[in-house]
Amino acid sequence: MNKIVTEPNRTEKRSARTRRRLLEAALEVFSEYGVDATTIDDITQRADLGKGTFYRYFSDKREITTCLVEDSMARLIAQLNKFSIEPKSIEDVLEHLLNVHYDFFVNNSGEFVLLFQGRLFLKLDRRISESMEGPFSEYLSAIESLLSPFVSVKMDLLRIRRLACAVAGFVFGYFSFAMVGMDDDSIQANLKPLRQSFVKSMSSFIVH
Amino acid sequence: MNKIVTEPNRTEKRSARTRRRLLEAALEVFSEYGVDATTIDDITQRADLGKGTFYRYFSDKREITTCLVEDSMARLIAQLNKFSIEPKSIEDVLEHLLNVHYDFFVNNSGEFVLLFQGRLFLKLDRRISESMEGPFSEYLSAIESLLSPFVSVKMDLLRIRRLACAVAGFVFGYFSFAMVGMDDDSIQANLKPLRQSFVKSMSSFIVH
């Protein structure tokens, strides 16, 4: 048998690079103007490509948005599953959850608007959102998996899902308010003590 | 001097009613499709009025959005300033804050999308958001006023504003996640214990 995966040639490299440029440009303009307000021309102009090139890679704005959301979610979930030290308690897990979210959005601030709007629009614009149930569902499942080893078997799945909602809601909501009118240092200085308090609240909520 | 405020005649009543119908219709479609995705035709069709009628009362979508936001904010702030019992401690105030937000969004779920998107879009679509700095600023000030009698004089304004951001962020963020896939009873049953924990965290954050 010949090798199935061949070395990518120049054409394939160019194609992959163009696709990447489109995705990067879309993320940029989405975070500047918002997903809804962004046009295809905004994306191709930012990417310094012709408009026709966009339609060679994506059928419409919904599709590129879905790609970006899935990619962002996959990276966020990967971070959630990567521990620097093995968690010993539910407090460790919660600290980890908040740390990962914080780091993720500080290092990828563009993703914040994308994921947050995507989530909020679930019940709004069906055209874009239907294809996003998947990634967000996986996201909540990932949080559930992290928590489940530390909660009693008696605790039902609904309760864990609710906790996942609360953690995610706290982080997203706090960021959405803090990011307006606060510099990075302020956010960090402020979130730290709140985070500790929040971990304690959440823990006591779980253990009931 | 004659009375300045005369009894409204039929024409004035009709005019007021039409304006109200437009505002109600706009709130409905905003919460269904999102503010950005809504067109003027969506609003007038929902209100069962001609398109021209819209432009008789509002210059564009930005203006009717601003009206709705200001109105919602005024009612939310009024609720914040109305206590059933005099607060005796910072815990009482925080409980009150969370209760008011909860009741407000349960009874006016359409407003949730409006205020939340409005807030989030502050840094996105300048065309709509610039006129909203005011209401949201007043909102944060209202929260500050409630808290200030109970915090030490040493506590700076920035810290209070941050707490206001955290409270608002928590409530908005939690709702945004909880409202998808949770019925009203679930939200209520779930938010209550979380709310108590959150009040304790916040209190300790304030007293340092």
Added chain:
DNA sequence: GTCAAATGTGACTAAACAGTCACTATTGAC
């Protein structure tokens, strides 16, 4: 080099939408 296959392009068409305006309907004053 030649030719074929793939990628890139922007002028073009079609559709959606904002905003206008000459007209109709309703109301108030008499």
Added chain:
DNA sequence: GTCAATAGTGACTGTTTAGTCACATTTGAC
């Protein structure tokens, strides 16, 4: 009732944007 003033209307125009396609450019095979 008449007339004037105000409210309501939807077909119309101009603008913006999505999506297409005939052509240009780049690459791979030979």
